[in-house]
Amino acid sequence: MYSADPTRYDGRMPFRRCGDSGLLLPEISLGCWHNFGHVDDQHEARAILRRAFDRGVTHFDLANNYGPPPGSAEENVGRILAEDFSAHRDELIISSKAGHEMWQGPYGEWGSRKHVLASLDQSLKRLRLDYVDIFYSHRPDKNTRLEETMSALATAVSSGRALYVGLSKYPPKMLKQAVKILKDMGVRCLIYQPPYSILNRWPEAEGIHDWLEEKGIGSIVFSPLAQGMLTGKYVDGIPAGSRAARAEGFLQTAQVEAQIEKIRALHRFADDLGMSLQHLALRWVLSQSAVTSAIIGARTVAQLDDSLAAFQAPSLDKEALEIIDAIAPAVKKDDAEG
Template structure:
């Protein structure tokens, strides 16, 4: 297995690993804590220094941060300065009018809660997880600026903002003396929304890093969904976000992409990860893992040969960028 490679996040001082570890689905209280510990230790031993969280990751919401916080305290205390720990706020976390979206009240209260769960005095990057249609961008951006100025976050980022709001938010933050160093969208062969909307071009022009989540389309771009929905898959889990109808709707494309990968001499999941990393605007791809073997399999994507021109053309023919698609 190749050594991890690192890429500068835009024009900031941060270097991020090509593959980062995300905690969206597989590190909640419904999962095996000891397996989560093994995954984190194995990831770090193989050069993954970027751990990506959000307040609502679990399930249940908040439990991923609690579990990661315990593991950080027990296993990684002496390695804190080698790690990039990120979290986000914006999706629903608690009842009442301040439990979600982009108010200063929600973002700063959520950050304090996240730090308690993570057992940390600060996070490296704090994101606004989604744009708020009812709150002025100036208020949301001022909360991010406060997070940095208070020392509770070193950097700020934005996630899933459409291009127009992204541009305006970056400008507002600059006016507050804060640079948005990173943007986090869903991006995969099956979801080329940020590419189609011109977001990736904008990020490249502005020297803003881009960390793509769901490069495997929540596991759809893996061999497991070639012939249906396995009983132990994410789509079969009641508490999961991936639904059976989503898989069925993409089945034909998944099989066709599997054939392309075979001709390239690789697996569909390795092809999908390398396709994401091939875009010049992408800094890192966030992968999830339910066990150490899944993590190892994703890391092996870095060993695969560079995607050929014919492979890239075949992918474009099967799954072209759709300008009508939006962030998920």
Template structure:
């Protein structure tokens, strides 16, 4: 069956300007970190990607190592792009990254010019593209000079293999240094992609101020705290959940009784607003325009539809904001 995009795809989504650039991002973007790999269902991945586009999600976020196996998420997206979305390429923002382990040897990890340029070439082949819209340095490299990493990003834009560049997982200080280098090179930093949620607010300690001061956009990953800010864990940890697997970043050690109490209290506040906990968490992330876009993951179409519905109510009263702060400050022994 030939895919034809919905004529109503731009009627619900909100688009926010990315810093002081000419680019706008959808308030909700789709990340392919999980559930789009070679071990996952291609048809389910295709259905989620095309449904997301029909709902106005124009930004699809990838990385070289997304899968598993590494590279397979880009391959899946490339197949969907070729089969269904090729006529709409100019309506889409496609991003990828490099910075984590990708292949053996001294040139398959971190932030050297060699690794970043080689990785992007591989990513473009898997995606079937001549360029990506945004290319990120996925994490800072403690051993490679920051100048080398930034010069590689500058070269990537000048070579036409990416339209814009971004950083992910850089601290406020590292970001400030990178901004200065990139300004001198003549290729401005477009966007920063940090972790951010009600349960992980580190960027409020300085990074948001750096981004605002320099006119840089932001896109928050794990705004639902890897599923903790959904209804999944309201009654404890399901046996088949990600948190039940000891090898994952989200495990039982993070979902303490104190965290569960906070999640349940937040869920009650969400219900009073007519929202699910996930919608509530996304609305909070996007409050007051502090974040350009919230980057969601999904395992099924219904999750994407639920998350986009959060945009119907992203305003908070001062009473609600105060109540959230009280809940989040509650300690285990209170």
């Protein structure tokens, strides 16, 4: 029987307001993209969720297609939520998304009203929940009118299946259009979810961060460690068994090779500051005023604890930020190397 740590809100985990909404998110959120599927160790998955909550991580980020296989992360997290966290539902922020391929046929992916609402209903069944706190359109659909996709998000809120809605990976022009359409429908976009790290600064370079702050919209960033490139794992090359060494992975050898000089320079600078590259990367992301929260993954409880130990590392002063800018300047998406 799980009993939550009574000191979980003692200040170890800082919280930030999500834009100008009433919602507060932990500065580090737990992503369930990897490590919670049917192929993973379910005892470790349960231990990770428990440890995260005990450390003040109140936000678990999911999507319909997380696994593998797709859907299995929601099934497994849903079982653990029901067995361990039912008494804490009102302390938790559970998010999910729709848009990537989930089933065969013309309605199994993208942004049609048919797909988005059917996917939400399936996610709620897998998660064993009556509602999710945040529901995202996971990716833009260039072949479906934005009004249709946004109307599905608005229905998710009006029907009580989601408390808030957000957008993930939308390019700047489409993001701004979608936010306006939602507003005209009487629904505010709570949050935007882009990839963002020292090595991938396009939301900053293209003015999205400034625009989000102006509009009072939060930003929760994924891949703050650049898919592991900012953990120190690749400083001496590409180790066997790593993500970049697997042909089927999202991180490719060419991406690492394109960034290797920056990675090594950042690693040396982290050493000079007396911290790990991973902690430098997380500290840097959280130094950005537009960032509400950073989503991390964890394969083990030890990995989770190591990431959360970033809060014990010193904050980055102006001089440190300027050095990082010189090593890895912000560039627009089309100009980025990876």
